Amino acid sequence: MKRVAERLLVAGVGLIGGSLALALRRAGAVGEVVGLGRSEQNLRVARARGIIDRIERDPCRAARGVDLVVVAVPVGAIAPVVRALAPALPPEAVITDAGSVKGPVVRAVERALGTTAGRFCGAHPIAGTEDSGAAAAADDLLRGERCVLTPTRATRPATVRRVRALWKAAGMRVETMGLAEHDAIFALVSHLPHLAAFALVGAVADAGRARRALAFAAGGFRDGTRVAASSPEMWTDILLANRAQVLAALGRFERSCEGLRGAIARGDRRRLLAVLARARGVRRRLTRPPAGARRRS
Amino acid sequence: MKRVAERLLVAGVGLIGGSLALALRRAGAVGEVVGLGRSEQNLRVARARGIIDRIERDPCRAARGVDLVVVAVPVGAIAPVVRALAPALPPEAVITDAGSVKGPVVRAVERALGTTAGRFCGAHPIAGTEDSGAAAAADDLLRGERCVLTPTRATRPATVRRVRALWKAAGMRVETMGLAEHDAIFALVSHLPHLAAFALVGAVADAGRARRALAFAAGGFRDGTRVAASSPEMWTDILLANRAQVLAALGRFERSCEGLRGAIARGDRRRLLAVLARARGVRRRLTRPPAGARRRS
Numbered sequence: 400m401k402r403v404a405e406r407l408l409v410a411g412v413g414l415i416g417g418s419l420a421l422a423l424r425r426a427g428a429v430g431e432v433v434g435l436g437r438s439e440q441n442l443r444v445a446r447a448r449g450i451i452d453r454i455e456r457d458p459c460r461a462a463r464g465v466d467l468v469v470v471a472v473p474v475g476a477i478a479p480v481v482r483a484l485a486p487a488l489p490p491e492a493v494i495t496d497a498g499s500v501k502g503p504v505v506r507a508v509e510r511a512l513g514t515t516a517g518r519f520c521g522a523h524p525i526a527g528t529e530d531s532g533a534a535a536a537a538d539d540l541l542r543g544e545r546c547v548l549t550p551t552r553a554t555r556p557a558t559v560r561r562v563r564a565l566w567k568a569a570g571m572r573v574e575t576m577g578l579a580e581h582d583a584i585f586a587l588v589s590h591l592p593h594l595a596a597f598a599l600v601g602a603v604a605d606a607g608r609a610r611r612a613l614a615f616a617a618g619g620f621r622d623g624t625r626v627a628a629s630s631p632e633m634w635t636d637i638l639l640a641n642r643a644q645v646l647a648a649l650g651r652f653e654r655s656c657e658g659l660r661g662a663i664a665r666g667d668r669r670r671l672l673a674v675l676a677r678a679r680g681v682r683r684r685l686t687r688p689p690a691g692a693r694r695r696s
Numbered sequence: 697m698k699r700v701a702e703r704l705l706v707a708g709v710g711l712i713g714g715s716l717a718l719a720l721r722r723a724g725a726v727g728e729v730v731g732l733g734r735s736e737q738n739l740r741v742a743r744a745r746g747i748i749d750r751i752e753r754d755p756c757r758a759a760r761g762v763d764l765v766v767v768a769v770p771v772g773a774i775a776p777v778v779r780a781l782a783p784a785l786p787p788e789a790v791i792t793d794a795g796s797v798k799g800p801v802v803r804a805v806e807r808a809l810g811t812t813a814g815r816f817c818g819a820h821p822i823a824g825t826e827d828s829g830a831a832a833a834a835d836d837l838l839r840g841e842r843c844v845l846t847p848t849r850a851t852r853p854a855t856v857r858r859v860r861a862l863w864k865a866a867g868m869r870v871e872t873m874g875l876a877e878h879d880a881i882f883a884l885v886s887h888l889p890h891l892a893a894f895a896l897v898g899a900v901a902d903a904g905r906a907r908r909a910l911a912f913a914a915g916g917f918r919d920g921t922r923v924a925a926s927s928p929e930m931w932t933d934i935l936l937a938n939r940a941q942v943l944a945a946l947g948r949f950e951r952s953c954e955g956l957r958g959a960i961a962r963g964d965r966r967r968l969l970a971v972l973a974r975a976r977g978v979r980r981r982l983t984r985p986p987a988g989a990r991r992r993s
Contacts, residue, residue, distance in 0.1 A: 587903055596916070598956055601971060603948075604975070617885070617886065626915070631975075639963060642961070642963070651903060652895060652953070655898040660943065663935050666936060674898060682893075682921050682922075682924040685913060
């Protein structure tokens with residue numbers, strides 16, 4: 400495979416950044432991989448696992464001679480990291496990210512880059528598990544999954560091409576979307592389910608007999624709350640960054656709960672059956688998850 | 697293995713009733729198995745799969761010469777089925793059920809049986825998938841899972857012993873619980889997660905770009921809503937039968953969502969992080985699901 404980068408900088412060598420690097424290495428699509436991060440320990444794990452060749456703690460040193468940068472840090476840190484790297488990057492280097500929220504992030508990055516905003520193209524690889532860190536990275540995590548690119552009017556076409564090639568080299572199915580549409584859609588199908596999972600666990604944990612109740616938690620609760628085991632820092636960042644869309648999605652959900660509450664309280668069997676049957680129909684039409692999807696308990 | 701029944705009547709040969717019969721057969725714990733049900737087609741599937749030996753459509757004929765009855769029908773139908781069977785059952789026959797709600801069901805069954813209420817012991821096998829019917833039954837579905845018995849002051853000790861032996865013979869870990877405690881616990885860890893899953897799917901289906909959004913639904917949404925593919929009839933019954941406890945659990949959940957909404961709206965990072973971190977801690981302490989747990993997309 401043709402190389403997508405001679406020297407790739409992965410800023411944030413966690414589950415996604417690490418899995419991307421592993422996939423690119425396996426595909427022979429990258430020369431040297433430099434890892435930049437806050438946690439020395441995590442970077443050592445990454446180097447020991449062959450995810451990165453070299454550890455850097457300083458953004459200016461990390462940026463030297465790099466031709467492609469992936470910023471795979473929590474969404475709140477993406478623009479600050481880009482700002483720190485930009486002055487030391489070679490002029491031909493392009494930048495992408497892996498954030499689950501795009502509007503505020505992409506706008507902040509473009510502000511940080513100013514006249515060189517054309518070298519950045521936002522990306523959202525739709526993959527992950529509730530685990531995190533370089534230790535959880537896997538070379539097949541991204542394979543077959545979708546990656547949404549969100550170029551703007553500021554993005555250079557050449558940047559989009561190179562960033563597309565990068566994620567494709569990791570086996571992803573790449574498509575593009577507008578910032579607003581991306582954030583509205585993922586508020587519904589990703590951020591809201593996470594919020595609901597955190598709220599479900601919280602509701603049970605607050606109950607009087609929480610410990611005994613949890614001992615009887617079976618498939619419905621376990622599956623429904625699996626993602627509540629995800630990183631609280633990462634999800635705090637996401638929920639706050641996509642605040643408006645998340646609150647709108649939560650509003651829809653609350654009305655949906657409200658409707659069910661009313662039907663149950665009134666003993667309205669016909670209405671309840673109709674709501675449940677419709678939900679089942681929608682859910683059954685979802686096909687099986689792609690091969691790369693992980694499940695843990 | 698010693699037989700737990702010479703002639704077992706399974707009223708409702710669905711996922712649970714069928715899986716129980718298969719497990720008992722495999723263990724050599726049962727003589728003849730008679731299947732009673734409304735759907736001729738489902739009963740034919742059950743006979744073809746070797747789940748039952750004989751099909752009966754009439755309760756009085758089905759009850760003849762039976763020494764153990766399992767009523768594995770939706771919770772709203774359990775007491776009516778017991779009422780129809782009781783007059784034709786031999787005096788030594790004991791009855792159990794497989795309902796997910798116990799208080800209202802057990803009380804209705806005991807009223808239906810009157811002076812012979814001592815022959816009934818309620819049971820709730822904690823197992824299942826979102827599939828239903830004899831076609832979905834499996835001889836290992838119940839193995840290793842918990843089964844809660846809910847004997848009352850009316851239940852004869854001999855009944856409890858025989859019903860315990862029945863579920864144990866299918867490989868289940870049997871324990872007992874009071875009616876009120878059972879219904880409060882399962883409202884939290886089972887009925888509420890199902891309700892939330894139905895509401896989540898409903899919220900997304902109601903959104904403007906539902907079809908496009910669902911195309912991007914990944915692990916969080918898929919796992920979180922898996923149980924929304926469950927039988928609407930069965931779940932309408934459960935939610936209405938356990939109405940008071942379900943509404944109480946839903947109230948807890950709504951307050952939990954409310955708390956998250958407030959923290960997000962205020963941009964209260966510290967609070968949000970604390971709520972998410974607590975939920976993650978609780979969720980991580982849940983161990984892996986038992987071997988028999990099924991997952992489908």
